[in-house]
Amino acid sequence: MPVTERMASVTLEGDLRVTTASVSGNSRSYGELPSSLVERLDADNDKTSPEELIASAYAADYAMQLATTLSSHGNQPERLDVKAKCVLDRNADGLAITRMQLEVKGIVPRLDSGDFEALARKAEERCLVSTAMQGNVEFELNAELVTP
Numbered sequence: 001m002p003v004t005e006r007m008a009s010v011t012l013e014g015d016l017r018v019t020t021a022s023v024s025g026n027s028r029s030y031g032e033l034p035s036s037l038v039e040r041l042d043a044d045n046d047k048t049s050p051e052e053l054i055a056s057a058y059a060a061d062y063a064m065q066l067a068t069t070l071s072s073h074g075n076q077p078e079r080l081d082v083k084a085k086c087v088l089d090r091n092a093d094g095l096a097i098t099r100m101q102l103e104v105k106g107i108v109p110r111l112d113s114g115d116f117e118a119l120a121r122k123a124e125e126r127c128l129v130s131t132a133m134q135g136n137v138e139f140e141l142n143a144e145l146v147t148p
Contacts, residue, residue: 059084
């Protein structure tokens with residue numbers, strides 16, 4: 001029996017050349033997000049893309065996992081700033097998500113940078129989003145302990 005199930009829906013209008021789409025989650029916490037297949041490759045527009053949504057999910061899940069990992073080792077974080085990047089490349093078959101990049105900066109009292117990096121890597125191994133993609137994409141992690 002599942003612990004939880006989350007859903008999202010998309011309404012798509014038009015063909016590939018003129019398609020517009022609206023993405024919404026069942027929680028309605030983020031409302032409708034405009035998306036466009038044609039503008040998917042343009043990162044400087046006002047519409048979202050599947051890659052941006054994957055990066056958002058990855059950053060959120062990783063941040064929660066890192067906070068849990070740090071706390072379970074007796075190091076409550078004061079602040080974690082996580083940025084995720086989902087890289088879309090062209091390959092022989094067309095387009096493919098090839099790499100996920102994480103950058104995390106943390107303020108964690110009484111922790112040294114080596115331990116922070118080790119716990120950051122441990123959290124990445126336990127992150128549900130990254131384990132779901134494991135074996136399909138490359139992962140890069142840059143973890144930096146910041147002193148206030």
